Amino acid sequence: MKTIIEPFRIKMVEPIRMTTKEEREAIIRKAGYNPFLIKAEDVLIDLLTDSGTSAMSQEQWAGMMRGDESYAGSRSFLRFEDVTKSLTGMRHVIPTHQGRASERILFSLVADKGKVVPSNTHFDTTRANIEHEGAMAADVISDDCIDPDLIAPFKGNMDIEALERLIRDTGPENVPLCMLTVTNNATGGQPVSMANIRATKSLLRQFDIPLFLDACRFAENAWFIKTREEGYADVSLRDIAKEMFSYADGCTMSAKKDAISNIGGFLAVNDDGLAQRIRALLILTEGFPTYGGLAGRDLEAIAQGLIEVLDEDYMRYRVRSVEFLGERLMAMGVPIFQPTGGHAVYIDAGRFLPHIPAEQFPGQALVAAMYVEGGIRAVEIGSVMFGNDSRHELVRLAIPRRVLTQSHIEYVVEVFEDITRSKTSIRGLKFAHETDVLRHFTSTFEPV
Ligand SMILES: *Cc1c(COP(=O)(O)O)cnc(C)c1O
Secondary structure: OOOOOOHHHHHHOOOOOOOOOOHHHHHHHHHOOHHHHOHHHHHHHHOOOOOOOOOOOHHHHHHHOOOOOOOOOOOOHHHHHHHHHHHOOOOEEEEEEHHHHHHHHHHHHHHOOOOEEEOOOOOOOHHHHHHHHHOEEEEOOOOHHHOOOOOOOOOOOOOOOHHHHHHHHHHHHHHEEEEEEEEOOOOOOOOOHHHHHHHHHHHHHHHHOOOEEEEEOOHHHHHHHHHHHHOOOOOOHHHHHHHHHHHHHHHHHEOOOOOOOOOOOEEEEOOHHHHHHHHHHHHHHHHOOOOOOHHHHHHHHHHHHHHHHOOOHHHHHHHHHHHHHHHHHHHOOOEOOOOOOOEEEEEHHHHHOOOHHHHHHHHHHHHHHEEEEEEEEOOEEEEHHHHOOOOEEEEEEEEEOOOOOOHHHHHHHHHHHHHOOHHHHHOOOOEEEEEOOHHHHHOOOEOO
């Protein structure tokens, strides 16, 4: 088989700046070994996140120029509404400034003290918004799915039996809705099968509990269904996505992911009464329901992005470039969470750097080493982020959409060859200054 090439050519370029190793040593020291505190222009390859970092297409930029900035009923909103309604099949689609705004509005209406909201795995903002209302966010995933070495096609799946037990123990009247995160970002970016979505829905139907998709990466999930689940090989990505949404009663979406946009999101529901209450709250903080905190031009970019993300050439390249990075890292003995997910490679830093104990943050130490060695920025997902509750010491290399070429990825691999050779010299870290809330963003460190 031939190389799967980038299905686009480059029309506008953004320079990235080489620095010397000595400069980078000084920069990371000054940033307290925290990649969030490094200036973006001091980074060569930025793998911090795939959120809002996508490159837009010529059609998206053309849409930006056509943006209708009317306060109410703008042409851009009507296009956005048309595309999102026909994709999701939902009766009401309400724009928001990003995913967490949809979450905040939804959960302030349905969650409160004593309520439990299950999910395969909640994303951190989803969990925070549920807990902010005094409700409990429950992750319902099997032990197999969090085993980094198990090779299985759909490790993002909901544990249906555990979900049924949870609903019976909690009482269905205390479960206002159930979420399903596709793909499962907090568990290695792993997909959820159509069979699992269907089974989740059919269980919930017995208890009259609505199903909501956290649809941030719905298109990547659709690709995994097409390529891994029996019966879908000849179904288009769009039809697979439509089937996924058909089992849901609503969804939250961050357009910064699979709408290939730099900002935006939406909340979609079928329930007319709920939609009315959402719009009332939306007006309070986000804006009028035909723009929801976004410019008309943003709505154009999102509408166009939602069409382009379902292009099979795009998605084949996208998933393959992530898989390629994972394969090359494994070939040189770097342990990763297997199989590679849709948007990122998760390195098991705990096993890669066994000489650094968890209390000296092997993930954060690896993040610092990647920056010093090659100017690459990544994020720790381990004891720094989750404290003692952390199950793994991971480092996530998130791949921005349509931004990098094959040679950028090959460069990352080469940097890892150097790191692997000298990994025993990487030292653990300790806090220099620890902040209380969401400490991974702002804390500083120093070598042990
Ligand atoms: C990014 C993300 C969110 C939140 O979206 P924002 O646009 O960052 O507010 C919610 N769920 C998942 C799975 C995400 O990846």
